[in-house]
Amino acid sequence: MLAASEKSGVKIRHAVASDTRQVTDLLELLSPSGKSDPSPDAVTMAAALSGREGNTTTLVAEDAREGATRGQILGTCSVVFMQRLARGGCAIARLEDVVTAKAARGRGVAATLCEAAKAEAARRGAYALDLRCVPKLVKYYGKFGWTDAGCAMRCNL
Ligand SMILES: CC(C)(COP(=O)(O)OP(=O)(O)OC[C@H]1O[C@@H](n2cnc3c(N)ncnc32)[C@H](O)[C@@H]1OP(=O)(O)O)[C@@H](O)C(=O)NCCC(=O)NCCS
Numbered sequence: 001m002l003a004a005s006e007k008s009g010v011k012i013r014h015a016v017a018s019d020t021r022q023v024t025d026l027l028e029l030l031s032p033s034g035k036s037d038p039s040p041d042a043v044t045m046a047a048a049l050s051g052r053e054g055n056t057t058t059l060v061a062e063d064a065r066e067g068a069t070r071g072q073i074l075g076t077c078s079v080v081f082m083q084r085l086a087r088g089g090c091a092i093a094r095l096e097d098v099v100t101a102k103a104a105r106g107r108g109v110a111a112t113l114c115e116a117a118k119a120e121a122a123r124r125g126a127y128a129l130d131l132r133c134v135p136k137l138v139k140y141y142g143k144f145g146w147t148d149a150g151c152a153m154r155c156n157l
Helices: 017-028 042-050 109-123 135-142
Strands: 003-005 010-014 056-063 073-083 091-100 129-131
Touching: 003 109, 010 109, 017 042, 017 056, 017 073, 017 091, 042 056, 056 109, 073 109, 091 109, 109 129
Parallel strands: 091 129
Antiparallel strands: 003 010, 010 056, 056 073, 073 091
């Protein structure tokens, strides 16, 4: 277990292959169409979730409240590590795919995931944890210590 929060009633742990279906269902909530784009195939997803020390580490928030369904996952996020040669080979990390099940929103599940993601990035030696979000979530992430780091640019390929 990486973290626990009494307020949100979740325990944070690394995802494992058997979380594939639940994580896939949660990721679909990130897409306005309700379907991940492109849909991850189960084998790729299971392999990605198994590689906790690889470039992408996925965390899950498991419902730890009394009477909760055993193994029920209420939220997830991923931390992606990129080595920076200009930083002596240290990694910069990026927080991706933060999502909470609709029924569990507003009780601090994502907040607990964000804190665990920061701890995970620090544990693996990253010097910063970046994220991109929609403007309406800037204030939210600001509560956890993220600050404006300039504009983000993208070249779609
Ligand atoms: C954003 C999201 C992850 C928050 O999850 P959560 O577990 O409900 O978050 P918490 O309980 O820790 O915090 C809830 C806070 O988020 C704020 N919030 C959530 N969604 C918001 C939105 N769309 N616009 C503005 N604020 C939002 C709430 O107002 C609340 O603020 P408060 O703490 O000041 O009361 C969740 O709403 C979600 O999964 N949304 C769809 C996917 C998404 O947008 N992911 C973010 C990608 S960067």
